[in-house]
Amino acid sequence: MAYSSRCFFFVSVALLLQFLIAPASSLPLKSTQYIDDLCKMPSIDDKPFCLQTLTSYQRAMYAGSSITLAEVVISGLLVSHDQKTMRFALVTSAKQPPSIKTQFLTSWSYFRTIGFSLAKAYDELPVSPRSATYDAMSCTNQITKVLNLIGKNQDVASKTLIEMTMRMKKLLPLGVAAAQAVAG
Incomplete structure (x- = not known):
């Protein structure tokens, strides 16, 4: 009797897993369509970077809608x-x-403003995707300010901050395009 109940349990679990695993395995295929659509947006200049970045980011691969993908990107x-x-x-x-030190603290302030704009864009996505797009786009001004402020410095820390700022400049179009994709 104990053997048959264990056997029943394992068979039940095996059947249940088949139902649970099948939908999960189809998620990336659907999500890649959202990623492909996002990376084809006109605001994306570097389409290979977009595809590489989003397909290598697991959370993006499991986004079930364009709004979820936008939330994940932002x-x-x-x-x-x-x-x-x-x-x-x-x-x-x-x-x-x-x-x-003053330049770094000013840069910190610019990045704090970027954070506020991105948080606002994230909150606006479901209700006003056009406003979310604007808020994401407004971050470009802050990035430019950091580049102008720190760009002339030659020390290692400044160069690192410039690299991080350039990375943000490269990532930002993904957020803008994601918000635009939600806006339609």
Whole structure:
């Protein structure tokens, strides 16, 4: 009797897994269509970068709709990178001479503004995707300010901040396009 109940249990689990695994395995195929559509948007200049970035990001691969993909891109890629860059600017500023320290703190402030704009874009996606698009696009001005402020410096920390800022500049069109895709 104990053998048959264990056998029944394992057969039941095996059947259940087949139903659960089949839909999960089809998710990436559907999600890749959202990714392909996003990367074909006119605001995306570097389509190979877009495809490589999003297909290698697991959360994007499992996005079940264009709005979910937009939320993942904004919160997972852009906000995450913005927070990393803010931390770097703030921590590194303490180790810099006064003139560069001021530049790093000002850069931190610009990235904080980017974070606020991205948070606003994320919140607006479901109700006003056009406003979300505008908020994501407005981050370009802050990125330009950082590049103009730090770009002339030759020290290692400044070069690292520039690299992080350039990465944000490259990621930002993905967020803009994602919001545009939701707007239709």
